[in-house]
Amino acid sequence: MTDTKSDPGSNVDPKLLEILVCPLTKGPLRYDPAAGELISDRAGLAYPIRDGIPIMLVDEARPLDSDPITDALPPR
């Protein structure tokens, strides 16, 4: 039996994405499957998804403007 460890972002339940919002702004989230992150454009934060579990804590989120190395660019 396989688990999700190899690809942390791959297993997010679509039903879950429907109900989740940014805990800070209560605004919508954008799922970035490549980075395995849920992005709140309004808050400027990217919430990690670890092992299929979204980590919706502000103090664990990555500020979008602080780390331009990763591929979390604004939507095309």
Add this chain to the structure above:
Amino acid sequence: MADQAQSTPPTAPEAPEARWFGFRPVDPATKASLVRDVFDSVAGNYDLMNDLMSGGIHRAWKAYLIDRIAPRPGMMLLDVAGGTGDIAFRFLERGGPTCHVHVCDINESMLRVGRDRAVDRGLLKGIDWTVGNAETLPVQSRSVDVYTIAFGLRNVSRIDAALAEAARVLKPGGRFFCLEFSRVVLPVMREIYDRYSFTVLPWLGQIIAGDRAAYQYLAESIRQFPDQDSLVRRIEAAGFGQVRYRNLTSGVAALHSAWRI
């Protein structure tokens, strides 16, 4: 899809409970991480410890909670602080395959235990897991039918902020349930219970979970939590209607319930 009305995140004035970690005064800013450390430490033994500490009675309390929820087909439950899945599994087993439960816990270690247990039980559908804070829920407004928090409210830094969030995420007509340790109503039993929780509990914690301090915190945090009637008032203040409670095992625990108006 249009956004829901933007309520700013609750910024309640500093709550008195945030200044206490059990009986120890702490900087309010550090309480959440102190609580998180407790549950990181106990996650692996949490369910075993619950059985040992309560003599299995917590199972009856949780079964009663599920009775009161009365799961119906298609019902959406948000179980806050529900890490190891105890409430979620019972809800799904009773409510059937069209029910959905969203488990939200601030503690990743507890959630991982819960998710592993779900896999062991073959529960792969109708359940999902999110790390989140009860005071700033990552959940859409007016999106859930039932909100539960079982043995969790005691551990949040700002109880009123958590209650306000519960009201926000519930659909109008939705139900709120809080199962929590409370005040023992019989004086004789209270004395026995006090002795038990300040001697036996930390000892059990030491032997089973290798963490005496975590279980000392448990005993202390129970004493610091508002009693039955105080909690009723705070739930009412958050805007809920028909707030009621029922004592379980003479008030060792209490189930508070309310309607989102």
